[in-house]
Amino acid sequence: xxxxxxxxxxxxxxxxxxxxxxxxxxxxxxxxxxxxxxxxxxxxxxxxxxxxxxxxxxxxxxxxxxxxxxxxxxxxxxxxxxxxxxxxxxxxxxxxxxxxxxxxxxxxxxxxxxxxxxxxxxxxxxxxxxxxxxxxxxxxxxxxxxxxxxxxxxxxxxxxxxxxxxxxxxxxxxxxxxxxxxxxxxxxxxxxxxxxxxxxxxxxxxxxxxxxxxxxxxxxxxxxxxxxxxxxxxxxxxxxxxxxxxxxxxxxxxxxxxxxxxxxxxxxxxxxxxxxxxxxxxxxxxxxxxxxxxxxxxxxxxxxxxxxxxxxxxxxxxxxxxxx
Amino acid sequence: xxxxxxxxxxxxxxxxxxxxxxxxxxxxxxxxxxxxxxxxxxxxxxxxxxxxxxxxxxxxxxxxxxxxxxxxxxxxxxxxxxxxxxxxxxxxxxxxxxxxxxxxxxxxxxxxxxxxxxxxxxxxxxxxxxxxxxxxxxxxxxxxxxxxxxxxxxxxxxxxxxxxxxxxxxxxxxxxxxxxxxxxxxxxxxxxxxxxxxxxxxxxxxxxxxxxxxxxxxxxxxxxxxxxxxxxxxxxxxxxxxxxxxxxxxxxxxxxxxxxxxxxxxxxxxxxxxxxxxxxxxxxxxxxxxxxxxxxxxxx
Numbered sequence: 340x341x342x343x344x345x346x347x348x349x350x351x352x353x354x355x356x357x358x359x360x361x362x363x364x365x366x367x368x369x370x371x372x373x374x375x376x377x378x379x380x381x382x383x384x385x386x387x388x389x390x391x392x393x394x395x396x397x398x399x400x401x402x403x404x405x406x407x408x409x410x411x412x413x414x415x416x417x418x419x420x421x422x423x424x425x426x427x428x429x430x431x432x433x434x435x436x437x438x439x440x441x442x443x444x445x446x447x448x449x450x451x452x453x454x455x456x457x458x459x460x461x462x463x464x465x466x467x468x469x470x471x472x473x474x475x476x477x478x479x480x481x482x483x484x485x486x487x488x489x490x491x492x493x494x495x496x497x498x499x500x501x502x503x504x505x506x507x508x509x510x511x512x513x514x515x516x517x518x519x520x521x522x523x524x525x526x527x528x529x530x531x532x533x534x535x536x537x538x539x540x541x542x543x544x545x546x547x548x549x550x551x552x553x554x555x556x557x558x559x560x561x562x563x564x565x566x567x568x569x570x571x572x573x574x575x576x577x578x579x580x581x582x583x584x585x586x587x588x589x590x591x592x593x594x595x596x597x598x599x600x601x602x603x604x605x606x607x608x609x610x611x612x613x614x615x616x617x618x619x620x621x622x623x624x625x626x627x628x629x630x631x632x633x634x635x636x637x638x639x640x641x642x643x644x645x646x647x648x649x650x651x652x653x654x655x656x657x658x659x660x661x662x663x
Numbered sequence: 664x665x666x667x668x669x670x671x672x673x674x675x676x677x678x679x680x681x682x683x684x685x686x687x688x689x690x691x692x693x694x695x696x697x698x699x700x701x702x703x704x705x706x707x708x709x710x711x712x713x714x715x716x717x718x719x720x721x722x723x724x725x726x727x728x729x730x731x732x733x734x735x736x737x738x739x740x741x742x743x744x745x746x747x748x749x750x751x752x753x754x755x756x757x758x759x760x761x762x763x764x765x766x767x768x769x770x771x772x773x774x775x776x777x778x779x780x781x782x783x784x785x786x787x788x789x790x791x792x793x794x795x796x797x798x799x800x801x802x803x804x805x806x807x808x809x810x811x812x813x814x815x816x817x818x819x820x821x822x823x824x825x826x827x828x829x830x831x832x833x834x835x836x837x838x839x840x841x842x843x844x845x846x847x848x849x850x851x852x853x854x855x856x857x858x859x860x861x862x863x864x865x866x867x868x869x870x871x872x873x874x875x876x877x878x879x880x881x882x883x884x885x886x887x888x889x890x891x892x893x894x895x896x897x898x899x900x901x902x903x904x905x906x907x908x909x910x911x912x913x914x915x916x917x918x919x920x921x922x923x924x925x926x927x928x929x930x931x932x933x934x935x936x937x938x939x940x941x942x943x944x945x946x947x948x949x950x951x952x953x954x955x956x957x958x959x960x961x962x963x
Contacts, residue, residue: 361720361731362707363903364825473828473872473891475902480891523680524688572839573695573725573865576846582695583823583832583866585722585729587682607724607825609847609864615683643684644734651735 340404341454343487347399347441349549352458352477352489353451354390356602357466366604367588368468368476371550371625372449375413377654378508379453381661382410382430384498387654389457390467392483394450396628398441399483407433407491408455408498414447414512414626428509430502447512447626455494470603472551495662502661508653512626518599519617520635521643524590525581526613533564537613541632542597548629550603554596555633561593565611575609583609589616591635599624617643619650667838669948672698677750679743684734685719687742690727695834695865698755699726700822701944704908705758709749715742723907724823725832725866759943764818764910766936766962767869770921771795771811771882775856780880786850794879798845798862811915814843814881818955819867821909829871829889831905836947836955851877858884860913867913869905885916885925886933895928897935904935910942912959936963 343350353376356369370376370393377387392399398416411418411427418425419440425431427450433439444450460467460478469477478487526534542555565578573582579593585607592598594610601621616624617638627633638646678690689706692699700723707723710730717736722729732742772795784790789797799810819833835842847863852875855861859870861878868878871889888905890898897904905911916924927933938961946954 358719358731360828361729362722362824362907363901364828364830365903472874473889475891521681521683524682525680525690571692571694572842572844573834574693575864580847580864582693582726582864583724584690584727585688585724585823585825587686587688587729587731589683590686605826606722607729607823612688615681615686617683618685640681640684640739643681644739647684647734 341458341489341491342402342404343399343483343489344402344438344485345400346482346484346487347394348397349395350399350483351393351469351471352390352460352467353393353469354467355388357464357468357470357476360464361585361606364606365464366470366602366606368470368602369466370451371602372413372451372622374510374619374622374650374654375449376451378428378504378657379410379412379451380457381658382412382428382502382504383408383453383455384495384662385453385455385457387658389453389492390460392452392458394441394452396448397443398450398452400438400440402438403433403435405435408494408500409433409439410453411450413450414444416441416444416450426503428504430498430500432500448628449625454491455498456492459490459492472603497663504657508657510623510626516623516627516633517636518620518624518633519638519643519646520591520614521617521640522614522637524587524613524615525611528566528579528581528611529564529613530566536564537597538635538637541634544627544629544631544633546629548627550601552592552598552600552604553624553627554598556596561595561597564593579611580609581611583607586612587615589618589621590614591616601625617646619646666950666952667840669697669838669951671948672696674699674702679746681739682729684739685731687730687732687739687746688727689746692726695726697820697834697944697948700820700834701758702755703728704760705753705755706746706749709753710746713749715745722825724825725834756945759941760908762908762910762940762942764912764938764940764958764961765904766914767884767886767911768914768916768920768924769815769860769882769884770916770918772807773883773921776859776880776883779852779854779856782854783848783852786848786852788846788849795881798843798879798881801845802843813841814867815913815915817952818910818912818959821905821907821911822866824903824905824907827871827874829903829905830868831888831911832866832868833911834866836910836951838951845879847877848879851875855880856883858887860884885921886928886935894931895933897937908942910958912962938962
């Protein structure tokens, strides 16, 4: 059992996501940075789909009721056990009764705490991921608060204290990010110049950047990027409007400003989407902090497939190394 | 003179678009029509039926559809090839389905959405009118009364579910010249009451939960379209009521009926009025008015 003493800024139980219900408006949820989530799991002997705690900017304080094996990956929140600093990206042994504490993240936005055996809350539609908008999954469908008690599953027998990964596996969150995008969907609505502006602008991550979407700011009038046309029947009058359609996770929706849709996204709507962030880069963007800047780089679908494949290969190799 | 028909639209070639490495988005038409929507329903149903490898999500939308797949199991170009084959093979004139007809009582011009819309007049095209007055005027109706009669006068088909879980987009089952069309708010509101019935573009939506929204507000229903706790019998199998292809009958009610239905919903005793029909698009296109009237007769 994990006893939450302070909830942190926004801490939720997350996993690899809830699938199969997009057509009724259910986004996948799950860890927005799957890279850090999965490595944290592998370090403590869990499979990728075990549930971790996703911590945002400022983590919780929690007490362990039993001995445990944990790993913290992702943004650097300087974890400490009973006041002693502990390593990140490393499996750490915890004694029953010890308290784990975090500081405000110095780099990156989200860290993941994995516990051997996984956070064992009940599944909703085959997933433990929290989706706070309608209050399902995770712990009572909400962010964690003081007093919450989270059950832990049965650890794998051979999980090892001290397991760690090479330095080159750990991302550098502080650097300015290039986010790779496959342009498309409704990008026919953009003028050539509008497309150049989208790809040539340094976008600032706004204060509204969360699990639903990352809103990006710049001194750009979005309507000016669009082709003029007589709006088709049912689309609505604004040039950025289309007949309401499904939004891919990772797509860039042009709703007054570009919004990159994350894992708790609205599943559809009437704003033109003009491209989709390549799947591994969605996690990179999710580590971007408000007021940091990002630029989009257009890649082909073949390049996107190669990027995904090498991301998968890297994680498979780590899984092999850590889980055997 | 016979009743007016709904013309089948000739659709352009679909646009197959990559959504990065793991999605394919297919736009069947840029404008809304029953032809485009039924095609989206038919193709996505066939995709589900074919058991293609690596398919994660299949989501039909108004005039398009979206597929989320695992490229480790199927390459996007192979998937697109399969989708083109399905598009070639499917015969829309033969496509029929078992549709649910669902009674949705609505208190039009209710006090809750009225209060909300009055708060956001500065974000509206016509700050001096209510949403109903504005929508009635720009659609050539004498006033809200006549407009409400038209909105509740013929059923609406669920052509897409999404935005948030359980939110139906519905498209009224009337010929194009009788379709209502209203722009969305100039700037979206930050508030919308739960169960609000709103309208934007050519679609009516029911907001399952309170939140932001840009649709014109017409009324509020006392019944739920999302029941996360699955406490009402109708939600035993799914926490979401509407599904694409369902037919919704918006029925105008007064405040007394609203209150009594709401009480039953809150005590978990409300029984939804839902019937089932074999929906035949050909019949619908040929004689929409008498056919939809016949469909709603399955309701109590």
